[in-house]
Amino acid sequence: MIPPDVLFVFAAASVALALAPGPDNIFVLTQSALSGRMAGVLVTLGLATGVMVHTTLVALGVAVIFQTSQAAFTALKIAGAGYLLWLAWKSFRAGAADVAGRGVRRLPASQLYTRGVIMNLTNPKVAIFFLAFLPQFADPARGSVTVQIFLFGAVFALCALVIFSAVAWAAGFLGQWLGASPRAQVALNRIAGIVFAGLALRLLTAQR
Numbered sequence: 001m002i003p004p005d006v007l008f009v010f011a012a013a014s015v016a017l018a019l020a021p022g023p024d025n026i027f028v029l030t031q032s033a034l035s036g037r038m039a040g041v042l043v044t045l046g047l048a049t050g051v052m053v054h055t056t057l058v059a060l061g062v063a064v065i066f067q068t069s070q071a072a073f074t075a076l077k078i079a080g081a082g083y084l085l086w087l088a089w090k091s092f093r094a095g096a097a098d099v100a101g102r103g104v105r106r107l108p109a110s111q112l113y114t115r116g117v118i119m120n121l122t123n124p125k126v127a128i129f130f131l132a133f134l135p136q137f138a139d140p141a142r143g144s145v146t147v148q149i150f151l152f153g154a155v156f157a158l159c160a161l162v163i164f165s166a167v168a169w170a171a172g173f174l175g176q177w178l179g180a181s182p183r184a185q186v187a188l189n190r191i192a193g194i195v196f197a198g199l200a201l202r203l204l205t206a207q208r
Contacts, residue, residue, distance in 0.1 A: 002142060002151060010137050014156045018163035023199050027119055028164045030192045031112065032171035034091075039112050040168025046116020047164060048157040053121060054130045055153025059146045064131065073124045077203050080122030084200035087115075091193035125206050 018025065024047050032040030065072050120126060130153070138148040 002137075002148060006137060007155065010152055011155055011159055014159035015163060018160045023123065023202065024120065024160070025164055025167050026195060026199065027116075028167050029171045030195050031115070032168040034189065034192055035107055035112070037169050037172030038109075039107060040171060041165050042109050042112035043116040043119075044161055044164040044168055046113040046118075047120045048116075048161045049113075050117050050120025050126070051130075051157040051160060052153055053117075054127050055134065055150060055156075057127055058130045058134055058153070059149045076122055076124040077206055080119075080124075081200040081204045083118055083122055084196045084203065088193040088196035088200065091189045091196060123203060 028040045028043050028047070031043045134149050134152050134156075135145070137152055138145045142148060
């Protein structure tokens with residue numbers, strides 16, 4: 001049984017980390033502004049799924065590979081950067097939505113969710129961060145460390161889900177406002193492309 005005070009401290013730290021500007025919340029903000037609030041929420045669900053996958057990797061010890069193997073770390077960050085550059089290319093090529101008919105440009109729910117999952121899983125620094133962060137709060141005296149890590153991962157995912165959904169909801173107002181202007185939509189797509197390219201560069205230059 002994890003003491004309430006430990007859970008409170010962990011949850012507070014998780015909320016602070018989710019609020020700090022970073023690739024995930026910037027990604028949610030951009031997707032929400034481009035495709036609406038629900039798009040941001042679906043991306044957030046994907047990110048939360050990625051969090052639980054990283055939690056599982058930590059619990060199983062697989063995340064150690066990315067901490068100790070430069071080749072594995074480099075391969076994963078190249079894959080992640082490539083995906084972000086592909087999104088940047090699509091954004092630069094995108095035009096304005098049919099504001100008279102469809103309003104804000106929509107993407108399939110499965111595609112938005114998958115974007116969130118891939119965005120989270122292809123960042124090796126997340127795996128290393130979880131490997132360093134989650135075990136700090138686990139105590140063998142309280143029982144199975146693996147179970148505790150899964151519980152802490154679930155709490156972190158829940159905190160991120162709430163914070164990022166709030167970001168998505170707020171950014172959705174921007175998307176609605178820009179939806180009435182085809183020129184503004186094109187400009188937003190270009191900005192999104194720059195953001196994705198910047199995130200790709202940040203990932204490529206990341207060190208363990």
